[in-house]
Amino acid sequence: MSARSGGCMCGAVRFTARDVPAQAGACHCEMCRRWTGSALIGVTVPLENVTWEDETHLGRIQSSDWAERGFCTRCGSGMFFRVTMESAYSGDLELPIGVFDEADGFEMTNEIYIDVKPDSFAYEGQAGRKLMTRAECHAKFGVLAEQTD
Template sequence: MTDRTGKCLCGAVRYTLRETPDAFGVCHCTMCQRVSGGVNMAFTVPADDIEITGAEHVRTYRSSDRAARSFCGICGSNLWYRSTDPAEVSPGYSIGFGTLDDKSGLRLAKEICIETKPESYALAGDHPRLTSQECLT
């Protein structure tokens, strides 16, 4: 696959992915709703498969016992989520789908935390829709 690129709104933080999954997921948990302003769409890549430029502009907030969320310190764009679990030797990046320069070719693979999804919208397609409990087991 060809490298994919992405950036924050102002372009101060940019990234290049050496490998990109062909799918993304959607999280409906209340924390993701607050961070994204709605539904959180993201895909995960191993830490070794991303090259970041403008890292000096990245700010990180430890949002829970198990995760940290990063954003651009200039424009505030949500960039990625990373596990802080010490058991993960090299945690990957769960990157915001909207930061990609080219979103073509990626399919919606699953939705999680559907019990907190606002009833005012529904995503189309035949894909798994998991509760928070199902995600944790």
């Protein structure tokens, strides 16, 4: 784990994240695909480990009953996903690896909603990667299973 800095496309939103793990994952749910234009490939960092330089242009949208997404209000870059509903998964930020200044060094260790992944998406090195279907995600995340994706 290490510290990494990053920001949006126009530079209005900047952050530093401490103890960033090297393990990344991909989410193929319909909402993440619409938000990113592809899969969300991100890394989970505790909220308290992320320091925003200036939140003036950091917008938030409650994207479902249980989660919000952060974005730059100037350029629209997606900055984070966060579960807001009280659960074991609330509080952490899922930071897209593309917002880091240095996006090398991450290893994709899991993919979720694999059963709704478009057939045109393919990633190298799938051996050993944990794959979860929509039903498996809903079972694991419990409280979120009753909500829409």
